[in-house]
Amino acid sequence: MTACPAGIKPLHTEYNCKQELYSAKFAKEDCAKCSLLGSCIVKGQKKVFALRITEKKLIADRYRSLIDTDWHRALADFRAGVEGVPSVLRAGLMILMVHR
Numbered sequence: 001m002t003a004c005p006a007g008i009k010p011l012h013t014e015y016n017c018k019q020e021l022y023s024a025k026f027a028k029e030d031c032a033k034c035s036l037l038g039s040c041i042v043k044g045q046k047k048v049f050a051l052r053i054t055e056k057k058l059i060a061d062r063y064r065s066l067i068d069t070d071w072h073r074a075l076a077d078f079r080a081g082v083e084g085v086p087s088v089l090r091a092g093l094m095i096l097m098v099h100r
Contacts, residue, residue, distance in 0.1 A: 001051075006036045011048065020055035 001024045003009050008031065010024035031037055031049040042049040066072070 004034075004036075004040070004042075004051075006034050008034060010051075022053045022055075022058070024051045025049070026051070 001010060001013050001022060004026065008026055010026050012025045014023050015021070016023070025048040026042060028044075028048055031040070031042060031044075034040070042051045
C-alpha cells in the first residue's frame with residue numbers, strides 16, 4: 001500500500017503471509033484533518049490510525065469493481081433461459097409429476 005484514496009502515505013506497512021493480512025498505520029494528525037475520514041475504514045488507536053485488510057477481502061473488492069461496469073450490468077439483466085423450462089412443462093404441457 002503506497003497511499004490512501006486521499007493521498008496520505010502510511011507511516012508503516014506490513015504483509016503477514018501466515019494470516020494473509022495487509023496492515024498499514026497512518027499518523028493521527030494526517031487522518032484527523034482528512035475530508036474522507038467519515039467514510040474511511042481505518043480504526044483509531046492510541047497513537048495512530050490502523051488499517052487491516054485480508055487477502056480475501058482484497059480479492060472480493062477487486063471482483064466487485066469488475067462487476068460494477070456497464071457491460072456486466074447489462075449481462076445481469078438477462079435471465080437464464082433454463083429457468084422457465086420446468087414450469088412451462090408442468091403448466092403448459094400438463095406433464096404429471098411422478099412421486100416416489
